[in-house]
Amino acid sequence: MIKQLSIAAIALALSAPVVAEKKFEEHNNMMDHGDGHLMDMTGGMVMGQNTDILPGGCDSIAATKEITVHAGHKYSEKFPGTMFAFDVQEYQFEPCTKLTVNFVNDDDVRHQWMMHGLPRYLYPKGMFHLEVTGPGKISGTLIFPPGDKTYLVHCDIAQHMEKGMKGQLKIGKGDGDLPSIPGVSAYVIQDDYSDSVPEKSLADTVVEEITDLQKSVVGNDSFFSGLTVIGLAIGLLVAPLLARKFKGMSGGEVITYIIDLIKEAIEIIIKAINWLVSLVKK
Numbered sequence: 508m509i510k511q512l513s514i515a516a517i518a519l520a521l522s523a524p525v526v527a528e529k530k531f532e533e534h535n536n537m538m539d540h541g542d543g544h545l546m547d548m549t550g551g552m553v554m555g556q557n558t559d560i561l562p563g564g565c566d567s568i569a570a571t572k573e574i575t576v577h578a579g580h581k582y583s584e585k586f587p588g589t590m591f592a593f594d595v596q597e598y599q600f601e602p603c604t605k606l607t608v609n610f611v612n613d614d615d616v617r618h619q620w621m622m623h624g625l626p627r628y629l630y631p632k633g634m635f636h637l638e639v640t641g642p643g644k645i646s647g648t649l650i651f652p653p654g655d656k657t658y659l660v661h662c663d664i665a666q667h668m669e670k671g672m673k674g675q676l677k678i679g680k681g682d683g684d685l686p687s688i689p690g691v692s693a694y695v696i697q698d699d700y701s702d703s704v705p706e707k708s709l710a711d712t713v714v715e716e717i718t719d720l721q722k723s724v725v726g727n728d729s730f731f732s733g734l735t736v737i738g739l740a741i742g743l744l745v746a747p748l749l750a751r752k753f754k755g756m757s758g759g760e761v762i763t764y765i766i767d768l769i770k771e772a773i774e775i776i777i778k779a780i781n782w783l784v785s786l787v788k789k
Protein backbone atom coordinates (compact mmCIF):
# COMPACT_ATOMS: atom_id res chain seq x y z
CA MET A 508 0.00 0.00 0.00
CA ILE A 509 2.74 2.43 0.99
CA LYS A 510 4.62 1.51 -2.16
CA GLN A 511 1.54 2.24 -4.29
CA LEU A 512 1.03 5.60 -2.57
CA SER A 513 4.61 6.66 -3.15
CA ILE A 514 4.38 5.69 -6.82
CA ALA A 515 1.19 7.78 -7.09
CA ALA A 516 2.96 10.72 -5.43
CA ILE A 517 5.87 10.51 -7.86
CA ALA A 518 3.49 10.32 -10.83
CA LEU A 519 1.62 13.40 -9.55
CA ALA A 520 4.85 15.33 -9.11
CA LEU A 521 5.98 14.47 -12.63
CA SER A 522 2.65 15.53 -14.17
CA ALA A 523 2.57 18.92 -12.41
CA PRO A 524 2.37 21.67 -15.02
CA VAL A 525 5.66 23.36 -15.75
CA VAL A 526 5.32 27.03 -16.65
CA ALA A 527 7.77 27.32 -19.50
CA GLU A 528 8.67 30.52 -21.32
CA LYS A 529 7.00 30.56 -24.70
CA LYS A 530 9.51 29.76 -27.42
CA PHE A 531 9.86 31.79 -30.62
CA GLU A 532 7.58 30.24 -33.20
CA GLU A 533 7.82 30.32 -36.98
CA HIS A 534 4.23 30.34 -38.23
CA ASN A 535 4.88 28.69 -41.59
CA ASN A 536 2.40 25.83 -41.52
CA MET A 537 -0.82 27.73 -42.09
CA MET A 538 -4.28 26.46 -42.99
CA ASP A 539 -5.61 28.25 -46.10
CA HIS A 540 -9.24 29.28 -45.55
CA GLY A 541 -9.54 30.91 -48.99
CA ASP A 542 -9.92 34.61 -49.93
CA GLY A 543 -6.41 35.27 -48.66
CA HIS A 544 -7.25 34.15 -45.13
CA LEU A 545 -4.70 31.84 -43.50
CA MET A 546 -4.38 30.80 -39.90
CA ASP A 547 -2.98 28.17 -37.57
CA MET A 548 -3.95 26.90 -34.13
CA THR A 549 -1.21 28.75 -32.26
CA GLY A 550 -2.16 32.38 -32.82
CA GLY A 551 -0.83 33.03 -36.32
CA MET A 552 -3.10 34.76 -38.85
CA VAL A 553 -2.91 36.36 -42.29
CA MET A 554 -5.85 38.21 -43.82
CA GLY A 555 -6.03 39.86 -47.21
CA GLN A 556 -3.16 37.93 -48.72
CA ASN A 557 -2.86 38.56 -52.46
CA THR A 558 0.11 37.12 -54.31
CA ASP A 559 -1.11 37.25 -57.90
CA ILE A 560 -4.15 39.43 -58.66
CA LEU A 561 -3.22 42.80 -60.17
CA PRO A 562 -5.25 45.67 -58.70
CA GLY A 563 -7.24 47.69 -61.26
CA GLY A 564 -5.09 50.41 -62.79
CA CYS A 565 -1.85 48.45 -62.49
CA ASP A 566 -0.46 47.31 -65.85
CA SER A 567 2.07 45.07 -64.16
CA ILE A 568 3.80 44.53 -60.84
CA ALA A 569 6.08 47.55 -60.57
CA ALA A 570 8.54 46.02 -58.08
CA THR A 571 8.83 43.04 -55.80
CA LYS A 572 9.93 43.95 -52.27
CA GLU A 573 10.29 42.28 -48.91
CA ILE A 574 10.51 43.88 -45.48
CA THR A 575 10.81 42.61 -41.91
CA VAL A 576 8.76 44.50 -39.33
CA HIS A 577 9.32 44.03 -35.61
CA ALA A 578 6.64 44.70 -33.02
CA GLY A 579 7.45 45.04 -29.35
CA HIS A 580 7.41 46.94 -26.11
CA LYS A 581 11.13 47.73 -26.37
CA TYR A 582 10.70 49.80 -29.55
CA SER A 583 8.53 52.28 -27.63
CA GLU A 584 11.42 53.36 -25.40
CA LYS A 585 12.42 56.22 -27.71
CA PHE A 586 8.87 57.65 -27.69
CA PRO A 587 8.03 58.98 -24.19
CA GLY A 588 4.49 58.20 -23.08
CA THR A 589 4.10 55.13 -25.33
CA MET A 590 4.07 51.44 -24.35
CA PHE A 591 4.25 49.60 -27.70
CA ALA A 592 5.73 50.34 -31.10
CA PHE A 593 6.91 48.91 -34.38
CA ASP A 594 10.66 49.17 -35.03
CA VAL A 595 9.92 51.43 -38.02
CA GLN A 596 7.11 54.01 -38.20
CA GLU A 597 7.19 54.97 -41.88
CA TYR A 598 7.38 53.00 -45.12
CA GLN A 599 7.31 54.09 -48.75
CA PHE A 600 6.78 52.02 -51.90
CA GLU A 601 6.00 52.55 -55.57
CA PRO A 602 2.39 52.01 -56.65
CA CYS A 603 1.64 48.45 -57.84
CA THR A 604 4.50 47.02 -55.75
CA LYS A 605 4.22 43.41 -54.62
CA LEU A 606 5.29 43.41 -50.99
CA THR A 607 6.03 40.52 -48.66
CA VAL A 608 5.97 41.49 -44.98
CA ASN A 609 7.78 39.30 -42.46
CA PHE A 610 6.14 40.27 -39.20
CA VAL A 611 8.09 39.45 -36.02
CA ASN A 612 6.48 39.74 -32.59
CA ASP A 613 9.17 40.27 -29.94
CA ASP A 614 6.69 40.34 -27.03
CA ASP A 615 4.82 37.67 -25.09
CA VAL A 616 1.47 39.27 -25.97
CA ARG A 617 -0.53 39.41 -29.21
CA HIS A 618 0.42 41.94 -31.90
CA GLN A 619 -0.78 42.79 -35.37
CA TRP A 620 0.43 44.66 -38.43
CA MET A 621 -2.79 45.82 -40.00
CA MET A 622 -3.04 48.00 -43.09
CA HIS A 623 -6.30 49.80 -43.84
CA GLY A 624 -7.90 51.61 -46.79
CA LEU A 625 -7.10 49.07 -49.51
CA PRO A 626 -9.60 48.55 -52.37
CA ARG A 627 -12.42 46.34 -51.07
CA TYR A 628 -13.06 44.49 -54.33
CA LEU A 629 -9.65 42.90 -53.82
CA TYR A 630 -9.08 42.99 -50.07
CA PRO A 631 -11.96 41.90 -47.78
CA LYS A 632 -12.81 44.80 -45.43
CA GLY A 633 -10.14 46.86 -47.21
CA MET A 634 -7.56 45.28 -45.01
CA PHE A 635 -4.26 43.41 -45.05
CA HIS A 636 -3.57 41.88 -41.67
CA LEU A 637 -0.76 39.91 -40.03
CA GLU A 638 -1.07 38.65 -36.49
CA VAL A 639 1.17 36.72 -34.10
CA THR A 640 0.42 35.79 -30.50
CA GLY A 641 3.56 35.62 -28.41
CA PRO A 642 7.10 35.61 -29.75
CA GLY A 643 7.11 34.46 -33.35
CA LYS A 644 7.14 35.31 -37.01
CA ILE A 645 4.55 35.27 -39.77
CA SER A 646 4.74 36.32 -43.40
CA GLY A 647 2.16 37.63 -45.85
CA THR A 648 2.11 39.16 -49.32
CA LEU A 649 -0.03 41.80 -51.00
CA ILE A 650 0.01 43.92 -54.14
CA PHE A 651 -0.51 47.66 -53.70
CA PRO A 652 -3.05 49.57 -55.76
CA PRO A 653 -1.96 52.50 -57.97
CA GLY A 654 -2.11 56.15 -56.89
CA ASP A 655 -0.46 58.35 -54.25
CA LYS A 656 -1.97 57.55 -50.90
CA THR A 657 -0.91 57.30 -47.23
CA TYR A 658 -2.16 54.17 -45.47
CA LEU A 659 -2.45 53.54 -41.75
CA VAL A 660 -0.69 50.49 -40.35
CA HIS A 661 -1.37 49.64 -36.72
CA CYS A 662 -1.97 47.00 -34.10
CA ASP A 663 -5.68 46.72 -33.33
CA ILE A 664 -5.38 45.05 -29.92
CA ALA A 665 -7.08 47.29 -27.36
CA GLN A 666 -4.90 50.31 -26.52
CA HIS A 667 -1.86 49.11 -28.51
CA MET A 668 -2.28 51.77 -31.22
CA GLU A 669 -3.18 54.44 -28.67
CA LYS A 670 -0.01 53.51 -26.78
CA GLY A 671 2.20 53.91 -29.85
CA MET A 672 1.93 50.85 -32.09
CA LYS A 673 1.14 52.60 -35.36
CA GLY A 674 2.87 53.76 -38.49
CA GLN A 675 2.15 55.02 -41.99
CA LEU A 676 2.83 53.48 -45.37
CA LYS A 677 3.06 55.84 -48.32
CA ILE A 678 2.33 54.57 -51.80
CA GLY A 679 4.00 56.87 -54.34
CA LYS A 680 4.19 60.34 -52.79
CA GLY A 681 1.44 59.51 -50.32
CA ASP A 682 -1.27 62.09 -49.57
CA GLY A 683 0.07 63.71 -46.44
CA ASP A 684 1.04 62.52 -42.98
CA LEU A 685 -1.36 60.80 -40.62
CA PRO A 686 -1.63 62.29 -37.13
CA SER A 687 -0.01 60.86 -33.99
CA ILE A 688 2.59 58.69 -35.73
CA PRO A 689 5.37 58.40 -33.13
CA GLY A 690 8.45 60.33 -34.22
CA VAL A 691 6.79 61.38 -37.51
CA SER A 692 3.77 63.61 -36.88
CA ALA A 693 2.33 65.61 -33.98
CA TYR A 694 -0.02 63.94 -31.53
CA VAL A 695 -3.69 64.89 -31.94
CA ILE A 696 -4.04 65.08 -28.19
CA GLN A 697 -0.80 66.30 -26.69
CA ASP A 698 -0.16 65.26 -23.10
CA ASP A 699 -0.53 68.35 -20.94
CA TYR A 700 0.93 68.34 -17.46
CA SER A 701 0.58 72.08 -16.78
CA ASP A 702 -2.38 71.65 -14.40
CA SER A 703 -0.80 68.82 -12.47
CA VAL A 704 1.80 70.98 -10.69
CA PRO A 705 0.21 71.43 -7.27
CA GLU A 706 -0.19 74.91 -5.83
CA LYS A 707 2.21 75.64 -3.01
CA SER A 708 0.67 74.50 0.25
CA LEU A 709 0.85 76.49 3.47
CA ALA A 710 3.23 73.88 4.92
CA ASP A 711 5.59 74.20 1.93
CA THR A 712 5.60 77.97 2.28
CA VAL A 713 6.42 77.76 5.99
CA VAL A 714 9.20 75.22 5.43
CA GLU A 715 10.70 77.43 2.72
CA GLU A 716 10.60 80.49 4.97
CA ILE A 717 12.23 78.61 7.85
CA THR A 718 14.91 77.22 5.53
CA ASP A 719 15.68 80.73 4.27
CA LEU A 720 15.84 81.94 7.86
CA GLN A 721 18.24 79.13 8.76
CA LYS A 722 20.47 79.93 5.80
CA SER A 723 20.65 83.57 6.76
CA VAL A 724 21.44 82.68 10.40
CA VAL A 725 23.74 79.65 10.07
CA GLY A 726 24.95 79.72 6.48
CA ASN A 727 24.63 76.92 3.98
CA ASP A 728 27.56 74.64 4.72
CA SER A 729 27.24 74.48 8.48
CA PHE A 730 27.70 70.96 9.84
CA PHE A 731 24.65 71.42 12.04
CA SER A 732 21.46 72.33 10.28
CA GLY A 733 19.90 75.57 11.40
CA LEU A 734 17.02 73.66 12.90
CA THR A 735 19.37 71.55 15.03
CA VAL A 736 21.07 74.68 16.29
CA ILE A 737 17.77 76.35 17.12
CA GLY A 738 16.53 73.15 18.82
CA LEU A 739 19.71 72.86 20.91
CA ALA A 740 19.54 76.51 21.94
CA ILE A 741 15.90 76.20 23.07
CA GLY A 742 16.70 72.97 24.92
CA LEU A 743 19.66 74.49 26.79
CA LEU A 744 17.63 77.53 27.84
CA VAL A 745 14.49 75.65 28.84
CA ALA A 746 15.90 72.55 30.59
CA PRO A 747 17.23 74.25 33.77
CA LEU A 748 14.07 76.35 34.03
CA LEU A 749 11.91 73.23 33.84
CA ALA A 750 14.10 71.36 36.34
CA ARG A 751 13.59 74.19 38.85
CA LYS A 752 9.84 74.36 38.08
CA PHE A 753 9.23 70.64 38.64
CA LYS A 754 10.96 70.55 42.05
CA GLY A 755 8.38 69.47 44.65
CA MET A 756 5.57 68.86 42.10
CA SER A 757 3.58 65.63 42.01
CA GLY A 758 3.49 63.54 38.81
CA GLY A 759 0.00 64.77 37.95
CA GLU A 760 1.01 68.38 38.44
CA VAL A 761 4.03 67.94 36.16
CA ILE A 762 1.84 66.46 33.39
CA THR A 763 -0.77 69.23 33.68
CA TYR A 764 2.00 71.81 33.54
CA ILE A 765 3.57 70.22 30.45
CA ILE A 766 0.21 70.06 28.67
CA ASP A 767 -0.36 73.76 29.39
CA LEU A 768 3.12 74.48 28.09
CA ILE A 769 2.45 72.52 24.87
CA LYS A 770 -0.84 74.41 24.39
CA GLU A 771 0.99 77.71 24.70
CA ALA A 772 3.73 76.52 22.33
CA ILE A 773 1.14 75.53 19.71
CA GLU A 774 -0.50 78.96 19.97
CA ILE A 775 2.88 80.62 19.50
CA ILE A 776 3.65 78.39 16.47
CA ILE A 777 0.29 79.21 14.86
CA LYS A 778 0.95 82.92 15.37
CA ALA A 779 4.42 82.48 13.84
CA ILE A 780 2.97 80.66 10.83
CA ASN A 781 0.38 83.40 10.29
CA TRP A 782 3.14 85.97 10.46
CA LEU A 783 5.29 84.06 7.97
CA VAL A 784 2.36 83.67 5.60
CA SER A 785 1.56 87.38 5.82
CA LEU A 786 5.21 88.04 4.92
CA VAL A 787 4.98 85.79 1.87
CA LYS A 788 1.72 87.34 0.65
CA LYS A 789 3.09 90.93 0.75
Ligand SMILES: [Cu+2]
Nearest residue numbers: 618619662667
Ligand atom coordinates in the same frame (compact mmCIF):
# COMPACT_ATOMS: atom_id res chain seq x y z
CU1 LIG B 1 -0.16 44.92 -30.37
